[in-house]
Amino acid sequence: MRTPSRRRPPRALLACAAAGTLLAPLLSGCWAGAGGAGSGGDSINVLMVNNPQMTELQKLTAAHFTKETGIKVNFTVLPENDVRDKISQDFANQAGQYDVATLSNYEIPIYARNGWLHEMDSYVAKDPGYDEQDILKPMRQSLTADDGKLYGQPFYGESSFLMYRKDVFAKKGLTMPAHPTWQQVADLAAKVDGAESGMKGICLRGLPGWGELMAPLTTVVNTFGGTWFDTRWKARLDSPAFEKATKFYVGLVRAHGESGAAQSGFAECLNDMTQSKVAMWYDATSAAGLLEAADSPVKGKLGYVPAPVEQTESSGWLYTWAWGIQKASHNADKAWQFVSWASGKGYEQLVGETSGWANVPAGKRASTYENADYRTSAASFQEMTKDAIENARPNDPGVQPRPAPGIQFVGIPEFTDLGTKVSQEISAAVAGRQSVAEALKKSQALAERISEEYQGR
Structure with a gap:
């Protein structure tokens, strides 16, 4: 929401104002444009929070995602407060340094409203294997902006x-x-x-x-x-x-x-x-x-x-660490391939087989709660978690x-x-x-x- 005005300020100034709100007093200035050392070619840059499930993803990426797609993923992993500051700075300025970042259902609607994120409906439509309808409805709704479009995909969800x-x-x-x-x-x-x-x-x-x-x-x-x-x-x-x-x-x-x-x-x-x-x-x-x-x-x-x-x-409560693709990304198509893999059913299967089903980043897909291996391993809490989210x-x-x-x-x-x-x-x-x-x-x-x-x- 913006104060009504007859003369609309330039987009860069709106972004700067929003960035100041989100980052103050971290930012002392703001600049526009998609400059910066972005990714390119067959690599993407991912900025994410350092929780245990994310660091597990980092360990599995090269041997699985990169091996399958040829896309190299350069990770920057930071504590929660630090990663939020760095993400908001890069995305608000549309610097394009990071293609993908971990954002929550708090930030995604706000970032989408400011034009900082790439919508994902077009990718979902071309990627039927991702199975968007399998994502729990509260998660889909929380990552949908005012314009009715999806701007994030959950890595895991929680209540x-x-x-x-x-x-x-x-x-x-x-x-x-x-x-x-x-x-x-x-x-x-x-x-x-x-x-x-x-x-x-x-x-x-x-x-x-x-x-x-x-x-x-x-x-x-x-x-x-x-x-x-x-x-x-x-x-x-x-x-x-x-x-x-x-x-x-x-x-x-x-x-x-x-x-x-x-x-x-x-x-x-x-x-x-x-x-x-x-x-x-x-x-x-x-x-x-x-x-x-x-x-x-x-x-x-x-x-x-x-x-x-x-x-x-x-x-x-309702919360998700989700993936957002920066609007200024130079490699949005490859960024979606990573998001699709990291939030897909196949990744959950991979974690279940390599780290144990209780460690699966759950809380986002209905199929997870129908999986016999997961239901057995997480028997004491899986149904309660699903009910809390729904x-x-x-x-x-x-x-x-x-x-x-x-x-x-x-x-x-x-x-x-x-x-x-x-x-x-x-x-x-x-x-x-x-x-x-x-x-x-x-x-x-x-x-x-x-x-x-x-x-x-």
Whole structure:
């Protein structure tokens, strides 16, 4: 959405403005054009996040994709925050240095709106073996832009659910409800806190970041009846529901959460769960494959239930790391060949056969959940994951209408900056450096600046 104007600014200036929003204060300037050291010939450049499933892809590419197609893939692999900055810089400037990048369902609609991505419908139409209809509907919808065209293909998809130690619960004589409320989870966390030496009741992210702390907390806000903005773009972080949800979350993690919670994100909670330092963990469904891996100390000890709720029927988020092709790519056709391979059924088969079916980048294809090998290997969590993804409601995640899509985020460019700044305030409350009321007062002021921008459009 742009402010109406009789005279439309040049496209380069619009891109620069958007890049400034997404990257500030990283970028001090902006330039237009498709210059830069792009790929060419029989090679493509891929920029991606350094999670375990991506690095596995990197290891398999040369011996399989390149061997089959003759296309060499040059990978640049970076941590999440770093890769987001580098992707937004290269794509916003249409520098053409990278042909393909890992983008989420948050960025893809925004990037598509700014003209930074190559649409994929034309490639899908010519590649029937890819089987687009096999992609789970929520994933297809989340990667479709306002113009009705696809601009991304998922590498893996996820929602969120609650993971817990069945053996610990059994020893304590406790039963996890099939569909727990957050209050029930808090009560259980108190009872299993200390169940084993050094074990805390639950792990919840407290690490600053719009995609770290704010992801699970926003799902709690949704189901407690809160929202970041109402339909008129009025900031609502000072509402009773938002405050109640945040106080609950902060209070729970401070009372029964992991040590060092204010610096704990997905990776730290995964480590705590694997090392039996916590009895429960609310987070991404994609964690289950890592917890149930052959070398995991807690393999077979875990149970899984849907994301806890209060006022809504469901509260799990919807997220995918997906592939986007830069509009300025000099090798878009070859880039699609890579995307088709990396998100295709054949790649899942390859991972299942070489690394084990629990490690398959799932959460995107219906056929995965019909595969007997996968269903057996991922029996403890595969059905719960599929249900969570299919029941996610990105356009209606709470108890009131929203001005923008998103469950664990608000689908506007400004949210990266806003969400991160708010998360820093909440994390300070988790650390005990300020009260939740103080954190939300500062956060409301930050959100009101966004309100002023959007209310005038």
